[in-house]
Amino acid sequence: MKALTEQELHNLAMNIVGRQLESEGYEFMGVNSKPRKNPQFVCLKEKQLYFIVVRNVVYPNDPLVFDKGLMIKIKEQASKFEAKTYYAGVGLSNAEDQNLPVYLNEAYIVDYDGLLEI
Numbered sequence: 001m002k003a004l005t006e007q008e009l010h011n012l013a014m015n016i017v018g019r020q021l022e023s024e025g026y027e028f029m030g031v032n033s034k035p036r037k038n039p040q041f042v043c044l045k046e047k048q049l050y051f052i053v054v055r056n057v058v059y060p061n062d063p064l065v066f067d068k069g070l071m072i073k074i075k076e077q078a079s080k081f082e083a084k085t086y087y088a089g090v091g092l093s094n095a096e097d098q099n100l101p102v103y104l105n106e107a108y109i110v111d112y113d114g115l116l117e118i
Helices: 006-023 068-079
Strands: 027-031 041-045 048-058 084-094 108-111
Touching (some): 006 041, 068 084
Parallel strands (some): 048 084
Antiparallel strands (some): 027 041
16 A cells, blocks of 8 residues: 655645636636645636635644635735635545545545635
8 A cells, every 4th residue: 555645645635626626617827736836726717816725634634724824925926916815725534544644546535625715
């Protein structure tokens, strides 16, 4: 069994958020899959620009808790473009035992409540 790396967990979280954005009609203007390069998504919907920060959150941490300082910086950057800022925290954990890592090709649990406007 191979545990997913930090980058693989981040990519999984981005795929989960990306599918939601796509299904809700967001158009991707820019995508950044590096974990600490923000925002991860720059999207357009109905002529409104959005900056979306995605974080993989490891169990038992709360996916709704975010780095307020970082999000204020992103919001300031977004305001220069008249963009709205959102945070998407995605909790990922092993389905068999939440204290074990998420393994490649094994079941996992997703704890994601959607976008949080900043």
